[in-house]
Amino acid sequence: NGVAVLPAPQNLSVHSTNMKHLLTWSPVILPGEMTFYSVEYQGEYESLYTSHVWIPSSSCSPTNGSECDITDDITATVPYNLRVRTTRDSQTSAWSTLEHPFNRNSTVLMPPRMEVTKDGFHLVLELEDLGPQFEFLVVYWRREPGAKEHAKVVRRGGIPVHLETMDAGAAYCVKAQALVKTIGRHSAFSQAKCVEVQGESLPL
Amino acid sequence: FGPCQVKGVVLSELWKAFWAVKNTVQAQDNITSIRLLKPEVLPNISDAESCFVAHALLKFYLNVVFKNYYNKRVEFKILKSLSTLANNFILIISKLQPSQENEMFAIKESAHRRFLLFQRAFKQLDIEAALAKAFGEMDILLTWMEKFYHQL
Numbered sequence: 484n485g486v487a488v489l490p491a492p493q494n495l496s497v498h499s500t501n502m503k504h505l506l507t508w509s510p511v512i513l514p515g516e517m518t519f520y521s522v523e524y525q526g527e528y529e530s531l532y533t534s535h536v537w538i539p540s541s542s543c544s545p546t547n548g549s550e551c552d553i554t555d556d557i558t559a560t561v562p563y564n565l566r567v568r569t570t571r572d573s574q575t576s577a578w579s580t581l582e583h584p585f586n587r588n589s590t591v592l593m594p595p596r597m598e599v600t601k602d603g604f605h606l607v608l609e610l611e612d613l614g615p616q617f618e619f620l621v622v623y624w625r626r627e628p629g630a631k632e633h634a635k636v637v638r639r640g641g642i643p644v645h646l647e648t649m650d651a652g653a654a655y656c657v658k659a660q661a662l663v664k665t666i667g668r669h670s671a672f673s674q675a676k677c678v679e680v681q682g683e684s685l686p687l
Numbered sequence: 688f689g690p691c692q693v694k695g696v697v698l699s700e701l702w703k704a705f706w707a708v709k710n711t712v713q714a715q716d717n718i719t720s721i722r723l724l725k726p727e728v729l730p731n732i733s734d735a736e737s738c739f740v741a742h743a744l745l746k747f748y749l750n751v752v753f754k755n756y757y758n759k760r761v762e763f764k765i766l767k768s769l770s771t772l773a774n775n776f777i778l779i780i781s782k783l784q785p786s787q788e789n790e791m792f793a794i795k796e797s798a799h800r801r802f803l804l805f806q807r808a809f810k811q812l813d814i815e816a817a818l819a820k821a822f823g824e825m826d827i828l829l830t831w832m833e834k835f836y837h838q839l
Binding site: 526527528529531532533536538539541556558559560561588615616664665666667 | 694695696697699700704749750753754757758763766767770771773774775776777778
């Protein structure tokens with residue numbers, strides 16, 4: 484009756500970077516037709532109050548790859564249980580469940596990519612758009628001994644931000660870090676990028 | 688919520704989850720003459736009292752409203768929204784630690800009376816109607832919660 488005939492996927496793990504969460508597993512190699520997988524999740528509420536309830540993943544029920552972007556399924560900063568099974572026609576494997584529940588507060592925060600440009604005498608910055616949960620702390624300074632650092636919080640990436648009106652012949656440097664208030668954490672600062680009013684962008 | 692600090696919740700995620708099912712859920716609420724979250728329940732709550740009221744209401748939603756909805760054969764879209772709301776409510780409740788000190792007794796009592804108004808109204812309805820109305824009034828609850836939400 485098609486129950487637990489197929490081998491279950493193994494080696495489930497979640498790779499989470501900058502609040503993008505990817506569930507991966509070892510592919511199940513079977514002769515003949517293509518193998519599919521179904522992914523389901525259960526937040527802390529479901530596991531505490533309605534443990535029989537598992538919710539199909541938005542994008543991977545089913546899927547034929549051995550990974551699943553679960554970012555849109557993880558919508559609270561609480562532990563989530565995740566499970567995967569193999570499916571083929573009417574046959575299904577047993578469920579494989581992630582060994583430890585995943586909480587998005589464990590995501591790895593990387594510094595944002597950024598473009599530092601000059602528009603005439605204006606120092607302009609455009610940060611990578613990492614999504615609505617991200618803000619950025621931007622620090623910029625004029626490159627000279629004893630220069631004072633200026634800080635600015637940028638609420639959203641993907642849009643040019645005017646930082647400073649520069650003096651002719653001076654060089655200015657910028658660095659930025661990503662902030663995620665939902666999980667109360669921030670990334671390291673990016674490498675500084677500098678521009679000179681007449682020169683091109685000078686990597687440090 | 689007054690003395691109670693809650694971090695790590697993105698209210699826009701809760702709104703997004705509710706908007707996704709608002710029409711479906713509110714269409715199931717046929718009793719338009721009754722409101723559970725009456726004007727006497729939420730508005731004009733002092734900061735100090737808000738922590739108690741929020742704790743009581745959210746706990747009710749977790750223990751009664753959401754739980755009953757999960758046991759119904761709801762459609763996938765509603766289940767996903769429920770999950771987002773329920774798991775964020777669990778997070779909020781875990782952070783809401785209403786003070787148990789004696790001088791807060793009067794405030795706690797006032798909050799409890801407000802909650803009883805809501806609970807009594809809920810119990811006066813048939814369970815299916817009450818669940819639909821309570822879930823449908825989520826926008827009233829989120830709007831009220833938003834008042835206490837400060838962009839840090």
